[in-house]
Amino acid sequence: MEYAFYIVALIALGISFWKDRIKTAQALRKAWGTFEMILPQLLGILLFTGLVLAFTNPEVISRIIGERSGWLGTLGAAVVGSLTLIPGFVALPMCALLIQNGAGYMQIGAFVSTLMMVGVVTFPMEKLYFGTKIALIRNGLAFLFSFLVALVIGWVHQG
Amino acid sequence: MVKQYLIKYKFFLLMIILWIGVYIGKPVLSIRSVELTVLNLRQMILVIPPIFVLLGLLDVWVPRQTMVRFLGEGSGVRGIVLSFVAGAVAAGPLYGAFPVAAVFLKKQATFRNVFIFIGAWSTIKVPMFLFEWQSLGWKFALTRLCLNIPGILLIAWVLDTLLKPEDRRWIRQQADDLSLR
Numbered sequence: 001m002e003y004a005f006y007i008v009a010l011i012a013l014g015i016s017f018w019k020d021r022i023k024t025a026q027a028l029r030k031a032w033g034t035f036e037m038i039l040p041q042l043l044g045i046l047l048f049t050g051l052v053l054a055f056t057n058p059e060v061i062s063r064i065i066g067e068r069s070g071w072l073g074t075l076g077a078a079v080v081g082s083l084t085l086i087p088g089f090v091a092l093p094m095c096a097l098l099i100q101n102g103a104g105y106m107q108i109g110a111f112v113s114t115l116m117m118v119g120v121v122t123f124p125m126e127k128l129y130f131g132t133k134i135a136l137i138r139n140g141l142a143f144l145f146s147f148l149v150a151l152v153i154g155w156v157h158q159g
Numbered sequence: 160m161v162k163q164y165l166i167k168y169k170f171f172l173l174m175i176i177l178w179i180g181v182y183i184g185k186p187v188l189s190i191r192s193v194e195l196t197v198l199n200l201r202q203m204i205l206v207i208p209p210i211f212v213l214l215g216l217l218d219v220w221v222p223r224q225t226m227v228r229f230l231g232e233g234s235g236v237r238g239i240v241l242s243f244v245a246g247a248v249a250a251g252p253l254y255g256a257f258p259v260a261a262v263f264l265k266k267q268a269t270f271r272n273v274f275i276f277i278g279a280w281s282t283i284k285v286p287m288f289l290f291e292w293q294s295l296g297w298k299f300a301l302t303r304l305c306l307n308i309p310g311i312l313l314i315a316w317v318l319d320t321l322l323k324p325e326d327r328r329w330i331r332q333q334a335d336d337l338s339l340r
Binding site: 002003004005006008009010012013016023024026027028029030031032033034035037038040041042043044045046047048049050051053054055085087088089092093095096099105108109112113116117119122124125126128129130131133134137138141142145148149152153156157 | 167168170171173174175177178181188189191192193195196199200202203205206207208209210211212213214215216218219220250251252253254257258260261274277278281282287290291294295298299302303306307310313314317318321322326329330333334337338
């Protein structure tokens with residue numbers, strides 16, 4: 001499963017090579033060119049994420065989401081979700097654990113939604129492609145939208 | 160030449176300075192940062208190279224007319240559905256979506272469809288949905304999915320409406336500059 005993308009890419013590359021070698025070489029050149037162009041951003045994101053994650057370890061996250069309830073807790077959860085860049089396969093089991101330990105569904109809803117939709121760490125890269133205005137508005141709207149998600153998630157889990 | 164590289168890598172350099180600061184201030188945290196960065200690097204290596212190879216192939220093999228027909232002006236509801244599907248079958252973190260979006264834009268997909276694609280990639284990926292169902296329950300996962308579909312449409316519509324013609328030109332130009340080489 002982890003290597004699914006590599007397998008798909010290799011198969012596609014194989015078919016392409018079999019059909020047209022020149023086009024395949026061209027595709028690889030383009031792939032490298034694009035990669036090289038965003039490499040500085042990727043490296044920056046990598047270092048930034050490491051730092052942010054070191055400061056917001058699971059204990060800190062659970063303190064913010066777990067203990068405080070209500071809107072303040074939801075706001076805190078949304079902010080943490082926006083700032084961090086944890087792969088879902090790590091974050092979701094952590095959330096399940098937090099719920100078992102008494103965290104509210106509303107807060108977890110805000111955290112999961114902003115974690116996936118809002119990217120403060122990846123902002124420089126989004127800005128590079130879409131400009132400051134669109135990157136700001138998209139993230140802002142996604143942030144606000146996450147509160148609606150949190151509210152409804154909290155509501156359906158009531159009782 | 161050197162200046163050019165400094166500008167290109169300014170974000171990265173800033174991060175290195177920040178890292179040095181943290182290392183001096185809180186050495187314990189910097190060790191954790193290194194560990195976490197190695198973990199993230201691994202994830203990046205698993206996802207990024209194949210995405211770029213697929214992008215290169217997409218760029219070379221899919222003609223502009225095909226893209227216009229499926230995701231361009233007049234692609235209508237089918238274009239919207241296709242944008243959702245394209246984003247939902249993806250894997251990997253959100254930053255992988257931007258270069259893909261750029262190739263779509265370069266081939267004249269509409270902005271609305273590209274924003275839908277980014278929204279779908281960010282939050283309704285199929286493997287992640289199944290995993291969410293498993294770890295947080297069907298109520299949680301289904302509620303989020305049902306809200307996200309109209310939410311993504313709404314956000315895409317607002318963004319598309321707010322884009323001025325000069326913004327559109329700039330973004331398409333940027334998409335061209337960032338993917339062509």
